[in-house]
Amino acid sequence: MAVGAETMVRPFPAAAAGGGDEVSAWAAATGFHHAAETTDWPLVDPMVWGDEKRMKRELVAWAKAVASMAAGKNASHWTEASGGCLKECRDRQSSSAMKDVTDWKPTNPLDAPGVIYLPAPNPLATLVKAGVTNGLKKGPWTPEEDQKLMNYIQKHGHGSWRALPELAGLNRCGKSCRLRWTNYLRPDIKRGKFSEEEEQTILQLHSILGNKWSAISKHLPGRTDNEIKNFWNTHLRKKLIQMGIDPMTHRPRTDFFAALPQLIALANLHQLIEQQPWDGHTSGTQTQTEAVQAANLQYMQSLLQSAASIAPSPTSISSLNSLTSDLDQISLLTPQHMLSPTILENIGGNDFAGQVPHNQTPSTTRFDQPVISNINMNSDNNVSSSERCHVEGEDNNSQKSMLLYENSLPPLSDMSASNPSNAMSTSKCVALQCIDNSFPQPIGIV
DNA sequence: AAACGAAACAACCGCAGGATC
DNA sequence: TGATCCTGCGGTTGTTTCGTT
Structure with a gap:
């Protein structure tokens, strides 16, 4: 963390993020200059910020963190550029004190003694972080993207996945679209916890089929292979290990620790x-x-x-x-x-x-x-x-x-x-x- | 309240195999 | 028959959430 006479960096690319009134209100409340006034921040795909509610949380958390840092608190955690800051913001947001954002009275770090200076983010790095590589977006899907994909498939079917993104107006590769549809958006997908019956079925099928998640998923209506695979890796596998059973053979372990x-x-x-x-x-x-x-x-x-x-x-x-x-x-x-x-x-x-x-x-x-x-x-x-x-x-x-x-x-x-x-x-x-x-x-x- | 780590989940990557030219 | 394309699969990684210290 450099505290000195470098260029002051605005804490959030407000205009570029397309936050609208929320961001303007935040800028007014915090005293931070609107990002439109500066070129310090590169364009950031607003989609990566998700919905408005989340954006607001991030904004408030970020601003408060910066303000806190300006007051000399926890500056050690701000040694990285924006990527690191974001995680800290999330942590702060999740703490109970940050739940009620209306309760927060921001201070203006610009007026604080010992103004905090953050390194200006690398525009290219920011784009990569936002998942924009080779002109195609990667990373988490936004509600808008989901809606576009669903609308298109409901009207035309998926057809060729490779051709779909362009036809649907999505800046994604076909593979990403297919995965999103098959693992998340398909209307017949059942969400929520696995039942006891489903768990037993998975165990039985896995003992026969092994890691054939696709084959296993065929016996569990509404469950995707990816979901079953995750459930296995995070729950069932550990459960078996704790019982001293080899999750691959479904037989008691004979390794060193079991012995x-x-x-x-x-x-x-x-x-x-x-x-x-x-x-x-x-x-x-x-x-x-x-x-x-x-x-x-x-x-x-x-x-x-x-x-x-x-x-x-x-x-x-x-x-x-x-x-x-x-x-x-x-x-x-x-x-x-x-x-x-x-x-x-x-x-x-x-x-x-x-x-x-x-x-x-x-x-x-x-x-x-x-x-x-x-x-x-x-x-x-x-x-x-x-x-x-x-x-x-x-x-x-x-x-x-x-x-x-x-x-x-x-x-x-x-x-x-x-x-x-x-x-x-x-x-x-x-x-x-x-x-x-x-x-x-x-x-x-x- | 803050920090940290584990758990859970979503998405990506690389490969294999089938279909088509 | 070989080359290319497309899709599906399984493993892995990255992100987010949750619980604990």
Whole structure:
């Protein structure tokens, strides 16, 4: 912000904006000179200012902001030229003090001490900002443009979109006209919030069709593909993510963050194992504990391997490798050859016992390497044949996840999007419930 | 009251595929 | 058969609104 002897710039291109009486009244009220008296401001397409009401708001906000700045307030926010000013004006307008414009008694910044000087806007930049490039207007449509487009199409149909703008007297490209018509002006378009039925329909269709918004919109009368796409991106997608469901596959996520509860459990398991005296002399209780812990260990490994299959970033690879290092340490602390064949049989039957030969030191897989792993467990007897938690390796990650979660997820409609913590805690509980079901003995899960 | 950031929405861009010449 | 035009689609960006600090 320069405060000095530069050229004084009028705060609004009043005449060019075609504001009429409103602007004149404003100019008189504020003491600002009418823009017609100066060439400082370039022509600005009045359409970009929208309706009169909005223009008035902008004018008042702008003028008040300038006046405020002239009084030495908040000048730091006026370091940019008009573009930046406009946003500040909007913010000011939206504040409660600016709601009632009649209450405002403007001061004349020209008379204020320390007159504020704004940089003169670049005419070309102003035109670009107004969306005028190559002679064709871009950006938001005005009511006048909408009316022209509607009138033309109602009379003649749209015909060739390329030819339409000229015929309809619009300074837009045909593509812009088509989009405006199909996404907004078409008479059969239904506006307003999506109903519960529509939401469910979108979810179901998306699970089948994917991002085929046009195809999905055919099943939702009055809704455009663009509207559905926006609704998906701003609502449904986030809702699913909060529930721990991959919005693309519609299955529980198997990435790092979804596996976080299990990873936390792993950390606790690490602690627990470190405290365990692995002396080889096991009582009956200890034998069962060993079995559970060994199974947990194996399960954690498979979870980590699942996480690795989501093509993690270098950072997460590093983090996960660090975790697997821990896991390796745990493995070394609990080598399966220290467990009796009976235990191995109990905890995994042939499936588990066969996974890692007794004479082989268990090892985890690095996350930047392919993973092949098999483990089957159920809830009846610590670990046994597959049923509840069936982990079959990376190619079947999604299937595994379905098995892990399928009986635990509440219906979508039960999940409150307005309460993310609810969704998060539910998701967490689902994961923990799975572990608890698989491992009857508590393992120190948070 | 002001400032900031997130959410919601509207519009644009680039590409693909079909139609036409 | 290739070139060009036109339209539709999906992804992305920009703008506005709303809520929070």
